[in-house]
Amino acid sequence: MEKIIDVHDLSYHYAEEQPDVLKKINFTVNKGEWLSIVGHNGSGKSTLAKCLNGLILPQKGTVKVAGLLTSDEEKIWAIRRAVGMVFQNPDNQFVGATVQDDVAFGMENHGLPRDVMKKRLVEALDLVKMSAFAQSEPHRLSGGQKQRVAIAGIVALQPLIIIMDEATSMLDPEGRKEIIKTVRALNKEQHLTVISITHDLEEAIHSDRLLVMSDGEMIREGTPREIFKSTELLHKVGLDLPFAIKMRNALRAKGVPLSDTALFQEELVDELWTLHSNM
Amino acid sequence: MDITFEHVTHVYGSKTPFEKLALDDVSLHIPSGSFTSIIGHTGSGKSTLVQHINGLLKPSKGTITVGDVVIKAGAKKQDLKSLREKVGFVFQYPEHQLFEETIIKDVCFGPMNFGISESEAIKRAEESLQMVGLPASLWHRSPFDLSGGQMRRVAIAGVLAVRPQAVILDEPTAGLDPKGRQEILGLFKSLQERQHLTIIMVTHSMDDAAVLSDQVVAMKGGKPLIIGTPNDVFIQKEKLRAAGLDLPETMTFLNKLLERAGEARTIPAFTIDEAADAVVNLLNGVRDHV
Numbered sequence: 001m002e003k004i005i006d007v008h009d010l011s012y013h014y015a016e017e018q019p020d021v022l023k024k025i026n027f028t029v030n031k032g033e034w035l036s037i038v039g040h041n042g043s044g045k046s047t048l049a050k051c052l053n054g055l056i057l058p059q060k061g062t063v064k065v066a067g068l069l070t071s072d073e074e075k076i077w078a079i080r081r082a083v084g085m086v087f088q089n090p091d092n093q094f095v096g097a098t099v100q101d102d103v104a105f106g107m108e109n110h111g112l113p114r115d116v117m118k119k120r121l122v123e124a125l126d127l128v129k130m131s132a133f134a135q136s137e138p139h140r141l142s143g144g145q146k147q148r149v150a151i152a153g154i155v156a157l158q159p160l161i162i163i164m165d166e167a168t169s170m171l172d173p174e175g176r177k178e179i180i181k182t183v184r185a186l187n188k189e190q191h192l193t194v195i196s197i198t199h200d201l202e203e204a205i206h207s208d209r210l211l212v213m214s215d216g217e218m219i220r221e222g223t224p225r226e227i228f229k230s231t232e233l234l235h236k237v238g239l240d241l242p243f244a245i246k247m248r249n250a251l252r253a254k255g256v257p258l259s260d261t262a263l264f265q266e267e268l269v270d271e272l273w274t275l276h277s278n279m
Numbered sequence: 280m281d282i283t284f285e286h287v288t289h290v291y292g293s294k295t296p297f298e299k300l301a302l303d304d305v306s307l308h309i310p311s312g313s314f315t316s317i318i319g320h321t322g323s324g325k326s327t328l329v330q331h332i333n334g335l336l337k338p339s340k341g342t343i344t345v346g347d348v349v350i351k352a353g354a355k356k357q358d359l360k361s362l363r364e365k366v367g368f369v370f371q372y373p374e375h376q377l378f379e380e381t382i383i384k385d386v387c388f389g390p391m392n393f394g395i396s397e398s399e400a401i402k403r404a405e406e407s408l409q410m411v412g413l414p415a416s417l418w419h420r421s422p423f424d425l426s427g428g429q430m431r432r433v434a435i436a437g438v439l440a441v442r443p444q445a446v447i448l449d450e451p452t453a454g455l456d457p458k459g460r461q462e463i464l465g466l467f468k469s470l471q472e473r474q475h476l477t478i479i480m481v482t483h484s485m486d487d488a489a490v491l492s493d494q495v496v497a498m499k500g501g502k503p504l505i506i507g508t509p510n511d512v513f514i515q516k517e518k519l520r521a522a523g524l525d526l527p528e529t530m531t532f533l534n535k536l537l538e539r540a541g542e543a544r545t546i547p548a549f550t551i552d553e554a555a556d557a558v559v560n561l562l563n564g565v566r567d568h569v
Contacts (some may be wrong), residue, residue, distance in 0.1 A: 169453070170454060199457060238457070250554075251559070265532050265535060268532075269532070
């Protein structure tokens with residue numbers, strides 16, 4: 001599998017006298033993968049995300065994106081072009097007076113020719129299903145729609161990687177679903193690598209791989225099914241569990257002989273139904 | 280302190296091309312000391328509704344009674360200051376409103392604004408900070424050195440230091456991690472149970488509404504669609520679906536299991552434990568029929 005990000009022994013602290021907020025982090029990201037990073041508030045997730053596009057440079061260790069070191073000043077713009085970021089607050093990242101101005105802003109900054117911009121604008125809005133709103137003003141949009149416009153602005157720059165830093169946490173349930181659907185389509189159909197920093201475990205269980213952060217350390221790494229097999233450690237670091245896991249644990253405690261594999265509600269329903277049919 | 284809405288209508292941008300009917304003939308009673316959750320799709324009128332309770336918005340038609348304060352459409356010179364002292368409002372992302380040099384000064388700002396002496400304000404601030412669980416070692420530091428979750432607690436302490444009789448919460452846990460969320464919700468539930476504070480919470484979380492509330496108000500198109508106990512409200516799944524609202528996760532799960540068993544009924548269960556009991560009963564019950 002081709003590695004698109006390689007993080008090696010990364011440490012970082014915000015001020016001399018303060019402890020490290022990232023402590024010797026090591027991991028890689030595969031091309032085309034959907035990776036979720038979970039952890040409590042203040043666990044270092046967002047600092048880590050900012051290291052991945054060179055907004056923050058490592059004090060120890062290295063971060064390589066598509067083979068380029070973020071510490072290489074000459075390569076930093078190539079790296080930022082390769083890594084798009086969607087932040088938490090939809091209102092803080094809208095710069096244009098209309099949806100199409102906003103999507104064009106990033107392309108203008110990168111000095112793309114006008115005919116290329118026009119073509120990519122149409123394609124990007126189509127991908128996030130916002131074509132009908134091209135002329136709309138931002139205050140006429142919902143939070144979910146604004147985040148989709150932010151994603152279109154990134155997609156138009158044709159990045160290799162999209163990082164979502166709690167991009168759904170300020171949205172209502174419907175807006176949340178819209179964004180997940182949009183990004184999943186970009187991941188599956190456009191083969192964009194997705195890194196999602198999130199508290200939403202119902203979202204995280206759908207990813208290919210999970211990293212668990214606690215107090216600046218990466219404490220677990222694996223597929224969602226591996227990670228949620230044993231739940232004690234996750235509980236100890238203040239993480240919630242996905243609904244199906246909580247339900248599975250509660251049922252097992254009441255003597256229902258369930259396995260420890262079900263991750264999705266549908267799987268648990270299947271297992272319970274099989275159990276009942278065999279009774 | 281009871282809160283009553285009688286035939287309240289609110290129109291935004293009246294007599295302009297942007298005129299919008301945001302509340303449409305709302306009548307509602309919120310009993311003193313109760314926990315009421317307002318649920319509804321974005322744009323259903325939830326925020327407009329609660330902003331009437333402390334006089335941020337005035338009704339276009341109808342009357343709102345909050346304790347002994349009456350707000351009538353069209354009436355002038357209403358005593359909004361005493362109303363706002365009685366009804367605290369925790370806005371979305373209240374930490375954005377912190378501004379003072381130290382945490383304690385920030386929490387004192389509210390009570391002093393209502394004419395409380397500095398020494399009394401400090402006493403109340405200390406009490407409130409203890410209530411929200413912020414360690415005393417931090418009180419003389421800048422609020423801007425705190426984490427997001429801690430900043431939110433400071434902002435909430437500022438509202439509590441005014442000693443309101445009712446508190447409105449607009450999405451109080453948005454953006455917090457699961458642990459922070461449980462702490463904030465637990466705080467308000469205990470304030471309601473122990474100090475008989477009336478709590479009105481606007482939320483997108485059906486799970487929180489179901490577990491915490493005495494009364495749930497489901498809004499649709501500026502009108503209450505259903506008002507009742509969590510039981511009354513959440514068994515009406517078709518009506519809720521029409522309003523774009525989900526069921527609590529526990530009930531969604533039970534529904535999937537019931538559908539598999541070919542049963543159309545709905546079981547109200549709001550905690551994981553209640554739902555697990557329902558599953559056990561269901562397994563046993565279904566087996567008995569075979």
